[in-house]
Amino acid sequence: MSLERKDEHDHKGWMETRDLSKVESVYLMTLMYLDKRLRIVDYLELLEDLYYKVNMQMPKSHTEQYGLDNKFWYWYPLYALGSFSTLAYVVAAVSGALLGFYYAPAATSTNGQATIAYNSITFIMTDLNFGFMLRSLHRWSAQVMVAAVFLHMLRVYFTGAYKEPRELNWLLGIVLISLTMVFGYTGYLLPWDQLAFWAGQIGVEMSLSIPLVGEWVAQLIFGGFTPNPATLQRMYILHVFFLPFIVTALIAIHIGIVWMQGIAEPH
Amino acid sequence: MSDTDTDSETETEDAQTDGGGTGIVPPDDETPTWSERKKRKQGLSRLTYEYFERSRREDQDLRQESDYVERDVLGFPAWPHEMIRNLALTSFFVGMIMFLSATMPPHIGPPANSGSTPAIILPDWYLYWSFGLLKLSFLNPELSLLGGQTLMADRTYGVLANVVIVGFIAIVPFLNKGAARRPVEQPFWAAVGVSGVIFAFTIAVLSVKNIVPIGEGLLQDLTFLLPFVGAFITYGILKSMREGYMFNLNRRYYRLRPPK
Amino acid sequence: MADEFMKGFGILVTTSLLWMVTAGWYKTPSFEGDQLLGPAPEEPDIYAQLSLVIGDALLWFGLIAALVFWVVVPMINEFQAYRDERSS
Numbered sequence: 290m291s292l293e294r295k296d297e298h299d300h301k302g303w304m305e306t307r308d309l310s311k312v313e314s315v316y317l318m319t320l321m322y323l324d325k326r327l328r329i330v331d332y333l334e335l336l337e338d339l340y341y342k343v344n345m346q347m348p349k350s351h352t353e354q355y356g357l358d359n360k361f362w363y364w365y366p367l368y369a370l371g372s373f374s375t376l377a378y379v380v381a382a383v384s385g386a387l388l389g390f391y392y393a394p395a396a397t398s399t400n401g402q403a404t405i406a407y408n409s410i411t412f413i414m415t416d417l418n419f420g421f422m423l424r425s426l427h428r429w430s431a432q433v434m435v436a437a438v439f440l441h442m443l444r445v446y447f448t449g450a451y452k453e454p455r456e457l458n459w460l461l462g463i464v465l466i467s468l469t470m471v472f473g474y475t476g477y478l479l480p481w482d483q484l485a486f487w488a489g490q491i492g493v494e495m496s497l498s499i500p501l502v503g504e505w506v507a508q509l510i511f512g513g514f515t516p517n518p519a520t521l522q523r524m525y526i527l528h529v530f531f532l533p534f535i536v537t538a539l540i541a542i543h544i545g546i547v548w549m550q551g552i553a554e555p556h
Numbered sequence: 557m558s559d560t561d562t563d564s565e566t567e568t569e570d571a572q573t574d575g576g577g578t579g580i581v582p583p584d585d586e587t588p589t590w591s592e593r594k595k596r597k598q599g600l601s602r603l604t605y606e607y608f609e610r611s612r613r614e615d616q617d618l619r620q621e622s623d624y625v626e627r628d629v630l631g632f633p634a635w636p637h638e639m640i641r642n643l644a645l646t647s648f649f650v651g652m653i654m655f656l657s658a659t660m661p662p663h664i665g666p667p668a669n670s671g672s673t674p675a676i677i678l679p680d681w682y683l684y685w686s687f688g689l690l691k692l693s694f695l696n697p698e699l700s701l702l703g704g705q706t707l708m709a710d711r712t713y714g715v716l717a718n719v720v721i722v723g724f725i726a727i728v729p730f731l732n733k734g735a736a737r738r739p740v741e742q743p744f745w746a747a748v749g750v751s752g753v754i755f756a757f758t759i760a761v762l763s764v765k766n767i768v769p770i771g772e773g774l775l776q777d778l779t780f781l782l783p784f785v786g787a788f789i790t791y792g793i794l795k796s797m798r799e800g801y802m803f804n805l806n807r808r809y810y811r812l813r814p815p816k
Numbered sequence: 817m818a819d820e821f822m823k824g825f826g827i828l829v830t831t832s833l834l835w836m837v838t839a840g841w842y843k844t845p846s847f848e849g850d851q852l853l854g855p856a857p858e859e860p861d862i863y864a865q866l867s868l869v870i871g872d873a874l875l876w877f878g879l880i881a882a883l884v885f886w887v888v889v890p891m892i893n894e895f896q897a898y899r900d901e902r903s904s
C-alpha cells in the first residue's frame with residue numbers, strides 16, 4: 290500500500306478542481322501550511338465557539354431592542370470615550386516608542402546647566418525632522434487621554450453603569466485612572482527642565498509626608514530626598530518599562546470584562 | 557464524522573504500526589455526561605462543578621421564562637455594535653489630536669536648577685486637584701489640648717485627603733445599589749456626582765490660587781460652597797423633571813422588560 | 817431634545833477648538849503669564865489680524881449656537897407644545 294493517499298484528503302487536488310483567484314489560492318496554501326504544523330483550524334474553531342457562546346445570546350443592538358425611532362442615541366458620543374481613551378493610549382505608545390529613539394534619560398546635575406536629557410528634548414524639538422510633531426503628538430495624546438479617561442469615568446458614573454455586575458470594572462477603572470496620572474507625572478519629569486524639577490520636588494515632599502513609610506517611599510520612587518539625577522533615571526524606567534506593561538495589561542482586562550458583560554443599558 | 561472515522565480505521569488497519577487507533581472516541585449515547593465524569597471529584601473542585609451545574613440550570617430557566625433572547629446580565633453587545641460606532645467617532649478625535657499637535661507644539665522651559673525657585677510651580681493640569689488638596693492646611697484641625705498644635709503635619713493631611721477622596725470614589729458601587737441608572741431615577745446620586753465634578757474643578761483652581769485674581773479667603777469659601785450649590789440645583793431640577801420623564805421612560809422601557 | 821444638545825455641543829466644541837488655535841498663536845505671548853487670553857500683538861500683520869477676527873467670530877458663533885440649541889430652541893418647542901395642548 291502506498292503511503293500516498295488519493296482520497297478526499299488530497300487538498301492540492303481539491304484546490305485544482307476549484308477556480309481560485311491568486312489571492313484565494315495563496316491564502317489557502319498558507320492556511321494549509323500552518324494548519325499542518327500548528328493545527329490552526331482547531332484553535333479557530335475554539336475561538337468561533339467562544340464568540341457564538343458569548344454573542345449569540347445578546348443579538349440585538351439597543352436601537353433594535355427598544356425600537357428607538359431616533360437613531361441618535363446609537364451615536365451618542367459619550368459611550369465612545371472608553372474606546373477613545375484606548376486609542377489615545379495607542380497613539381501615545383507609538384509616538385513614545387519613536388521618541389525613545391532620540392531621548393536619553395541622563396542628567397548629571399541640577400544646577401541650571403543643560404543636561405543630556407534636556408539637550409535631547411531640544412534636539413528633538415529643533416533639529417530632528419518632524420521631531421516637534423512627534424513630541425507634540427505624544428504630549429497632546431497624553432493630555433487628551435487623561436481628559437478622555439476622566440470624562441469616561443463621569444459617563445460611567447452618570448449612567449449608573451458601575452452597578453452590579455460591573456463593580457469590579459469600576460474598581461479596575463480607579464486603578465487605571467490613577468496609573469494614567471502617574472504615567473503623565475513620570476513623563477512630565479523627563480525633559481528635566483525647571484517645571485519638571487519642581488514638580489519632582491512636590492512629588493518628593495508628598496511621599497515624604499506619608500506617615501510611617503514616607504522616607505522609604507521617597508527613596509524607592511525618587512531615589513533620594515530631593516530630585517536628583519537618580520530621580521530622572523527612575524522616572525524613565527517607570528515611564529517606559531513598568532507602566533506600559535501594567536497599564537496595557539489592565540486595559541486589556543478592563544475591555545475584556547466589558548466584552549463579556551456587554552455595555553450597560555439603558556442608553 | 558464518527559461514521560467515516562470508524563470506516564477508515566478498519567480500512568487502514570494494516571498501516572497502523574502502534575497497534576491502535578487514535579484513542580479519540582466521538583461522543584455518543586454511551587459517553588458519560590459531564591456530571592458523571594466529575595462524580596469522583598472531591599472537595600473544592602467538586603463544589604466548583606456543583607455550582608457550575610446550578611448556574612447553568614439557572615441560565616437555562618431564565619432563558620426559557622423570558623420571551624426574548626437575553627443573558628441574565630443586562631448589556632448590549634460590545635462587539636460589533638458598540639465598537640463600530642466607537643471606531644467611527646474615535647478616528648475623528650484622533651484626527652483632532654493630530655491637528656492639535658501640528659498647530660500647538662509643547663513648551664520647554666529652562667533647564668532644571670535647584671538653586672532658583674520659579675514663581676510658578678505646577679504639575680500638569682490633571683494633577684491640580686491633588687495639588688489643591690495639599691493646600692487645605694486651613695482645614696487642618698487644631699487641637700487645643702496640644703496647645704494649638706495641629707494633629708498632623710499639613711502635608712500629611714493633604715496626602716490623607718487624596719486617599720479619602722479616591723477611596724470614596726472607589727466604594728460608590730457598594731454604597732449605591734439597585735436598578736436605577738439614569739440621573740432622573742436617582743437625583744441624590746446625580747447631585748453627589750455633580751458636586752464631585754464641581755469640587756474637582758474648584759479645588760484645582762484653589763491649587764493655583766497665587767495666579768487667580770480672587771481673594772484667598774473668598775476662594776477657599778467658594779471651593780467648598782460651589783459644590784453644594786451645584787448639588788442642590790441638580791437635585792431640585794432632577795426631582796422636578798422626574799415624574800414626566802419617568803413616565804416616558806417606563807412606557808418605552810417596561811413595555812420590553814416588564815418589572816418582575 | 818438630545819439632538820439639539822448634540823448640535824449645540826458639536827458646534828461649540830469645533831469652534832472653541834479653532835478659537836484655541838488662534839488664541840494660542842496670537843494671544844499667548846509666553847508660557848508664563850496669561851495664556852490664550854493674553855494681549856494681542858502690538859502691530860499685527862495681515863495674518864494676525866485675520867486670525868484674531870476669525871478667532872473672535874468663531875468664539876461668539878459657538879457660544880451663541882450653544883445658547884440657541886440648548887436654551888432657545890427647546891423653549892420654543894415647549895412653548896409650541898403648550899400652545900397645541902391648549903388649542904386642542
Ligand code: HEM
Pocket residue numbers: 367368369370371372373374375378438441442445450451455458459460461462463465466469540543544547551552553554
Ligand atoms: C485607561 C483608562 C480606561 C480605558 C482605556 C477604558 C476603556 C473602556 C472601554 C473601551 C469601555 C467600553 C465602554 C465605553 O467605551 O464606554 C469601558 C467601560 C467601562 N469602564 Fe473604562 N476605561 C478606562 C478607565 C475607566 C475608569 C477610570 C473607570 C471608572 C472609575 C472605568 C469604568 C468602566 C466601567 C464600569 C465600564 C463598563 C461600562 C458599561 O458597561 O457601560 N473605566 N472602559
